[in-house]
Amino acid sequence: MAFREYKIGARLFGVALGLSMMITLYMPSLNIVEVGSTEMGLRKGLQYGRIGGFSVEDPFMKGEGKPLTVILKQDPQTGEQIEPIYAYVYKSGIPFTSAIRHPRIMGKGVEDLSLETGRIGEASQDAGAVFVVSEGRWNGKKIHYIENATATRNWTPDVVMGSVTDADVRYIGAGKIMFVKEGCWWCHTLLPEETQDWQVFGAPPRLGDFNSESPTALGSDRKAPDLLHVGSRNSSREWMMMHFFNPRLVQPHSIMPRFDYLWGQVDADGNAIDYDKWRAEYNEYTAGTRVYPPDVPMPAANSQARYLIDFVLNLK
C-alpha cells in the first residue's frame, strides 16, 4: 500500500476520531437514556404519533397516519360524567408513537408503570388503541405513565370517536406536520432560553419533555416569538385564524407570511373561497378606501389550517 509511510498517522487519525465520537456521542447517550419522561413528554409523544417530519405513511406531508387527540367529558363506555381528560386515539393501522413501540425510551419507572399498570404492551397497531396519561407512584415518587385505555377501560377507538363531536377533536399530530412542512420553526423557536426569556415566553423545557418526540424542531434563528407556551398566552381560535390568514390583520408590523393557502378550496360551510376577491378587498382596506377588512373564512373541519391551529393552541 502506498500509505505505508503514513501508518502512524493513519492509526492516530482513527484513534482521534474514535475518541472524539466516544466523548460526543456515546457518553452523552448514557445520560440521555436515563432521563425519565415527564407528563409533557408523554403527551407530546402520544399526540404527535410516530414521526413529525417525512415518513412512509405520510410522504407528501399532508398530515395522514396521525393519531387524534380527543377531549372526553364523559366515559365513552358508561356515559357517566368524568373530569375532562385528553384521550389519544390511534385508529386501526395508525403507527404508534415511539414510547409505545419502545417503552424503554420513557425511562425507568415510567416504563415499568406503563407496562404493568398501563398495559401498553397489549396495544395492537392493527386493531387500534386509545391511550391516556395517568398518574401513579413509583418508589414513593409521583410520576406519570401511559395507560392503554382500550385494555384497562375497554375504550376502543370506535367507541371513543362515537361519543364525541368534532368540537372535542384536536388534529394535533397532523398540525405538527403542518408546522414542520410550512417551516414555522425557521422563525419561531420552541426553546425559551435559560436566561430572562422565561419571563415572557415561559419556562424552558425540562430534560424529560422530549422523549418520544421527533423532530424536536427547537429552532435556531428566532425571527419571531417563541411558541413553546403560546397556547397559554393566547388561547383565541379567532385570533389564530385571522393571524394565519393574513398576519397584518391583527399585527400591522408582522413580517410573517400569509398562510391563507392552507384553507384550501372551500370554507367550513362548503362554499368556495374566492381568494382574488378577498385580496382585492383587503387591498382596498389597506389603501384606505374600505373601512373594515374582509371577513376571514372559517376553515373547513379537515383543512390544513385547522390542523395547524389545533397544534398551535395546544402548545401550552
Place this chain on the structure above:
Amino acid sequence: MFKYLFAKNEEIPPGTAAVYFGFSSIIWFVIGTGLGSFNAAKLAFPDFVTGYEYFSFGHMRQVHVMAVIFGWISMAFAMAMMYITPALGNTRLWSEKLGVWNCFLWNGGLSLALTLLWMGMTSGREYSDFPWFIDLVILFGVILPLGINVWMTIMKRRTQGIYTTNWFFGSAVFMVWIVLLVGNLPEYFQLTGLTEAYLTWWFAHNVLGLWITPVAAAIAYYTVPKVTGNPLYSHRIGHLHFWSVVVFYSTPAAHHLMSSPLPEWLKSFASVEGVLILVPAIAFVSNLLLTMTGKWRYFVDNVEIKFTITGVLMAIPLNMQGGFQQTRAINWYIHGTGWIVAHAHLALRGFSTFLEAAAVYYGLQTIMRRKLYSLTLANFHFWFLLIGFTIYWVSMTIAGLIQGAAKIYEVPYIDTVIAEHPYMIARWVGGTMVFTGNLVWLYNMWMTARAGTMIPAGRLPHELAYER
C-alpha cells in the same frame, strides 16, 4: 456530458470531470444566491409574492441553504479534488469516468432532493432537512464515489510524500461520510427526543467543521504556493492545523444547544473545545499569510490570490467570533439572533466561498487551457461579492445585537421586528449584489470556455493575465 458517461475511461480527456463540476458549481451558486436574495426580499417585505404555498418563506429558506452547501460549496470542492489531487500526486485522476458519473448523479440527485424539499418533504431537522432516502443517495451516490476517486488517486500517486492539501482532501471526504451516516441516524431509526435534537446539531456542526472548513483551507494550501511560486511556509504548522481540526473541531457540537437541557458536563466540554478552534484557525491563517512573504503584490495584481487571501483574512473574524460566541458568557446574549446568521454567512459566503471561487477560476483556466475572458468582469465579481457580503454581514450583525438586547430586556417582540426592518432591507440589497456578481461570473466563465485566449503548453494562466 452525456457522451462521456458510456465512453471508455481512457477516451475521456483528463480534467473533464473537473470542468463539469466547475460549471455545475457556478450554476448552483447562481441558483442558491438567487433564492437567498428572494428569501431576503420576503423578510423585508412580507407581502412580496404572497398566497402561493411554494413561494412562501418556510418552503424556500432551506432550499437556499442546501443549494449553496451541496450545490455550490461541495461541488466546488469536488471540482478542486478532481484536478488538485492528481496534480499534487503527479498523476492522472484514478477514474475520469467515475468522476463524470459522480457529477451526473450529484446534479440529478440534488435537483430531485431540492424539488422534494421545496414541496415540503422534509425531516424537519436543520441542515439535515432531506428525507432519509435522499441522505442515502448522498451517502452512496455522491460522497462515496468522490471519496473512492480521491483515495485511489492518492494511493496511485507518483510522488513519495503526500502534500498537505491531499491529507485534508482524503480525510475530509472520509469524515463527512461518517458524519452523514451518523448524523442522520435519527431518520433511519427514528430516534427521538434529546437524542434527535443533539444529533441534529452534531451533524450540523461536523459537516461544517470536518468538511467545509478543512477542504476550503486545503484549497488555499494549493492555490497560494502554486500562484505565487513560494513554497508553503511551514509543513509542521500544516500538521498542527490538520491534527487540531480532527481533535478540536469534531467535539464542540453541543455548543449549538447551550440553552437546551443537555447534560451540563457536555455543554461545558463543548464550550472549552469550541475555544480551542482558535488553534487550527491561527495555524492556518499564519501559515498562509507567511507563505505570501515577498509576493504581496499578487494580492492586488492576481485575481486568484485576491480571492484566496480575502478568504484567509476572513478566517480571522470568523474564528474569533466562532471561538468566543459559544461560551456561556456571550452565547446567552446572541444565541438565536441575526448575529448567528451573519456568522454562518461569514463562514460559508465569506471565508469558504472566496477560497473555492479562486480554485474554480484557476482550475477552469488551467484545465481548459483558456485565459480568463475578462479580468475586468472577474474584478467586478470580486467586488460585488465582497461589498455585497459586507453589507449583509454588517446589517445582520447589528440586527442580531438589537435582537439580543431586546431579548434580555424583554422588549415586546413586535418592537424587535420593527427595529430590524432597515437591516432586513440592507440584507436584501447585499444578497442581491452577490447574486448579480455571480451572474456576471457565470457569463465570464462561459465566455472563457467559448472565446478565451489559448494558453500555450508550459505556461500558467496567471502568468498571462495581463498579456494580450
